[in-house]
Amino acid sequence: GAGVSQSPSNKVTEKGKDVELRCDPISGHTALYWYRQSLGQGLEFLIYFQGNSAPDKSGLPSDRFSAERTGGSVSTLTIQRTQQEDSAVYLCASSLDAPGTGGDTQYFGPGTRLTVL
């Protein structure tokens, strides 16, 4: 079946511009997660959605970052006034059920590579 999809696959923007990154989770998955991965680094957790609610936004680096999820499906991560240190691969994952249940294995999308010039 279809996996997690993300768009765009690559985004080059100028410092100070706003960007929107999109994630389409696996159909029927209730939980959605955003991470970012800088070159050669590990995963950095950003935010977790259960349905349309975000119980954990603790990983968002600053108030320039925001995310929403609508209809319990698609999610958008928005970065305002981008900075060069925002350059990274932004990864989205989804799981069938909420954390702590038997169906909380996270499946990742291909990522969006963001480059801020």
Place this chain on the structure above:
Amino acid sequence: DAKTTQPPSMDCAEGRAANLPCNHSTISGNEYVYWYRQIHSQGPQYIIHGLKNNETNEMASLIITEDRKSSTLILPHATLRDTAVYYCIVRFAYSGAGSYQLTFGKGTKLSVIP
């Protein structure tokens, strides 16, 4: 979550079994062992997970020692497309804050050689 230790790199001949070890000596009773891999420039790919018993799926087998302090991921017939960094992680099977925040260590870079 318990810390894991993996060798930094391994080679495997194409067509042979790749056996990737992972030590997790401080694992607790309610922590699962998960394996993911990341092929260059792609998102992490889930492979398999287990709690106590050995597990097998279409991709791999997971062998967990009886004391649960170590495990081995087995790719039965490695192909060139299996060249990737393989991550072993342990995570709690409960919904406490942070239990779902996956963190990868440095993993094992597996090179499958023709």
